[in-house]
Amino acid sequence: MADDLRVSDRLVIPAAELRERFSRSSGPGGQGVNTTDSRVELSFDVGSSPTLPDWLRDRIRERLAGRLVDGVVTITASEHRAQLANREAARERLAALLREATAPPPPPRRPTKPSRGAKQRRLDDKKRQSLRKQQRRVDGD
Template sequence: MALIAVGPGFALPEEDLEFRYKRSTGPGGQHVNKTDSAVELRFRVQTCPALGSEIRERLCRIARKRISREGVLIIHAQRFRSQERNREDALERLAELLREAERPPAPRIPMRPTRASRERRLSGKKARGQRKQGRGRMRFPTDDG
């Protein structure tokens, strides 16, 4: 079983990666119509034993538009004229997705106050208002009237 290094300290089994080559629509001059320089990297996310369940779930969430129904992540690379550079580009993009999936999500920062905290604030304001209202002048019932 051969391993392909995707990042520092992270390698994937070669049988989980499949490379397909096709003609590129990008630059290449006369050469472009004769060679298959574009690369399609297909990575089986669901069956890869190297991925943990949390990383697999985050990867599926991050790259959901690039994952087929069968659970295969598809990366198209055709930026360069050479097939080898496109292959390296596809592997680097896969590595970047995996690095992003490895990082745990940032904790949620609550933005709006909860209903209970709003009610506590309002009841405190009402209590302070009543306390201050009691500090006014004392009015006694008059005998005049």
């Protein structure tokens, strides 16, 4: 349970469904950067996850279509020098990405019409602006 990924109150992805790969990171780290595998690639197979209900899987596939490769979403973290910090960063990023992808769609916009007063104010402003520009003319046309 400790390594499970908590996306929301209702959605927890078991650690067994996450795949981590470690490799050498570029960037800061001095001599240790050449020997430590601190870069983390965290992958989650959306397409074959038994945790996700079908409707949620479809929603994630639709919203993350550009990020999925064969139904798998991959997050990379290499900004920290320590592997553990990069693992936590990758997990947080994946949770945030899935949280955003699983969020319900916003309610549809209800179209409204401007009130009579708003229409009148707009027309009055237009007349006032027109008069102002008319008065600025030099030749009086």
